[in-house]
Amino acid sequence: MRFVEVVLNEPDKRVVAVADAYFFPPYQPMLDKPKGKPSMFPTLQLPYRQARLVVYNKRTNVTSVWVVELSEVHAAARGGKKSLPPLYQTFRLLWYEFLPLKLDAVEYAECEATVKEHASFIEAMKRRGIEDMDRVMVDLYEVDSPSRRLARPLVFCRTESDCPLENGYARPVEGIHVLVDMQKMQVIEFEDRYLVPLPPPDPLRNYTPASSRRGVDRSDVKPLLISQPQGPSFRVNGYAVEWQKWNFRVGFTPREGLVIHTNDYGKICHSLKRGCDCLGLIKYFDAHFTNFHGGVETIENCVCMHEDHGVLWKHQDWRTGSTERRRSRRLTVSFFCTVANYEYGFYWHFYQDGNIESEVKLTGILSLSALDAGETRRHGTVIAPGLYAPVHQHFFVARLDMDVDCKPGEGLNQINNNGFSLHQNSSSYAQRDCNSLSARHWIVRNTRTFNRTGQLTGYKQVPGSNCLPLAGPDAKFLRRAAFLKHNLWVTQFHPDECFPGGEFPNQNPRIGEGLPTWVKQDRKLEDTDIVLWYVFGVTHIPRLEDWPVMPVANM
Known part of the structure; x- marks a missing residue:
């Protein structure tokens, strides 16, 4: 059994709104009621949490979706003392359904190894002068097949180089048709259809620092520093954020990525530790996933939040020459994910005038x-x-x-x-x-x-x-x-x-x-x-x- 996905089911948003109004000060004005009239909200009874699991049985090729109600959670799960007994949860199964399954990142690596070990593939690579299979890259693409989990890989080959991040995408291998059964992890179709010579090594193919690729980097750009000596303007409590008149929660799922919850105005898929494009004081949020064995894996600093921007408004009176302007401030919540050769950055910008802007950055x-x-x-x-x-x-x-x-x-x-x-x-x-x-x-x-x-x-x-x-x-x-x-x-x-x-x-x-x-x-x-x-x-x-x-x- 492989645990493909474990996420909390989102509760009814009306329940969330009422709970916010009870427990979080920014939302409590919504509970105001005329004197002498009963409250529109009875004593609040929060529902049990529900988890949604996608489980794959590779032996039977059956994927099941389970909804589980977590009826008891030990105090340690809600921030209790470490001296308490180990965490336990009792649960009951509410619903399940059998469905087909998308391919997982772990299977990508398994598929690459399967293709590189296939005898016919090794011979085809020798025809192209490639004998070192460690230089071969196999990227996996899913095939539209209702009855079977199939994949059709694309093949690339790195050059012999001492560059630590040799760009293998600069040398695509053409003419090889491969079809892989992802359930059995077997090559079920293979054909060496035609031979196209490998492209010659392009001197511009690599993008690492100049010292690692015998190149020259630009030296005429001065450092850019942003300082906030009094600290940021936002406040963070767990995953709840307050900034200017905005209140929202930062969420993250393994499929959707960054999710903004309970976004309110006016009531008052890698770690970014290795390189973030934001300046100033930055708040990071970790993201938690389940691996195939049901354990928890954490991507540290997966979501980034910071303040920035230019001019909010400006006007000059042409009669007097006087000018008024205000600097703009926006709050940005973002994350990046890598899909094979491509990178996608997803940004949500919150502005002081109540505007919300979505931006996607494409690179790679x-x-x-x-x-x-x-x-x-x-x-x-x-x-x-x-x-x-x-x-x-x-x-x-x-x-x-x-x-x-x-x-x-x-x-x-x-x-x-x-x-x-x-x-x-x-x-x-x-x-x-x-x-x-x-x-x-x-x-x-x-x-x-x-x-x-x-x-x-x-x-x-x-x-x-x-x-x-x-x-x-x-x-x-x-x-x-x-x-x-x-x-x-x-x-x-x-x-x-x-x-x-x-x-x-x-x-x-x-x-x-x-x-x-x-x-x-x-x-x-x-x-x-x-x-x-x-x-x-x-x-x-x-x-x-x-x-x-x-x-x-x-x-």
């Missing part, structure tokens, strides 16, 4: 293919002798569980499009695309509260730079990722609807699982609890300056 190493002498490709860029980088796209989805200006126990919002007459009251019609010609945006309003000018309070979703898939409508990947067909989806809240393509899209026999299926239920969106799903992407046309490591692209 291009995915490359080799070229024969004199060969060119129309769908990519030649970035070094014998190497080309294909044009490609990246897509992300932000799940925004909206509770605009709600009191504890409420969750009633509606959505309208750009403040015009277009107004959809059911989810089957609430699928929209960006339109820069009309500056299209979307507003979620609370239908029960008003601002000082008598208008309904709300939050506006403002699209940034975006795109849709360039693939044709019958492209195979759109069967599993049909949510990419629109930039915005709106659904009625359901606790089991957390992932836009369904929980296990690659091995799921049901095509179109996720958002396309949910909106067909045609649930109402007026005066109910809604979720916005914002899909945003970028089309990357590689350039020479993206090699050997890509400068950050922001979106």
Whole structure:
């Protein structure tokens, strides 16, 4: 048995809101009641915690999802003294279901070893002049297969070099077809289809400090220091954060990464220890995961939080020449994850005027293919002798569980499009695309509260730079990722609807699982609890300056 994922189930958000109002001072004004009237909240009884486990039985190839209620937790689990008896938990099984499983990071390493030990693969590498298998890199890509867990690797080979981080992605190995059964961890298909010479070693391929690659680094950049002698403006209690008028909790799951919980304004996948891009006083949060054996592993300093930014506002009176300005301050919570050759940084920015901004930073190493002498490709860029980088796209989805200006126990919002007459009251019609010609945006309003000018309070979703898939409508990947067909989806809240393509899209026999299926239920969106799903992407046309490591692209 392998424990693929163990996470706490999120409790009902109305319960969370009431609990916050009872136990946390920033939220307690929400409990105010007129004199002589009973409280709208009875004595609070918190529900038991629930854990959700994804367990894989490799022998039977069965994945089960378990929901377990943790009915007792020893005091040591809540910060009790170390002298108390060992921690124990009693639990009862509430629900389970058998489902297909995505591939895990541990299996990536097992697959690489399996391919490198395969006799036909070793012979194919010898045909290309490669006998040292320690120089070979095998990156794993999942195959769309409802009945079997399959993978199709890509192969690269490092040069013989004394550089400590030799860039193996600079030498892709072409012409080898491999298919791996991930349950049995066996090569089930192998074919050496054609031979393309390995690209010559590119002198610009490595990106480590100059001393490790016999190169020269820039020396004309002076140090940049940011000092906060009085300390940061934010306060942290565990994973709860207070800053300016913001209150929220920092969360982290092994699948979603950074999650911002109970985000409130106005009521008052590697460690960053090895290199963080933030300056000033920084607060780090650890992330905790389960390994395949059910034990706990910790990534220290996984999430970073700091303050920064430039000008908040400025105005000069042209008649008098006098100028007023204020420096801006924003709070940023972020983390980075590595997916094979690529790095993705995810940032949430909180501003003093109540704005929230999401930003993704893309960097890392291009995915490359080799070229024969004199060969060119129309769908990519030649970035070094014998190497080309294909044009490609990246897509992300932000799940925004909206509770605009709600009191504890409420969750009633509606959505309208750009403040015009277009107004959809059911989810089957609430699928929209960006339109820069009309500056299209979307507003979620609370239908029960008003601002000082008598208008309904709300939050506006403002699209940034975006795109849709360039693939044709019958492209195979759109069967599993049909949510990419629109930039915005709106659904009625359901606790089991957390992932836009369904929980296990690659091995799921049901095509179109996720958002396309949910909106067909045609649930109402007026005066109910809604979720916005914002899909945003970028089309990357590689350039020479993206090699050997890509400068950050922001979106």
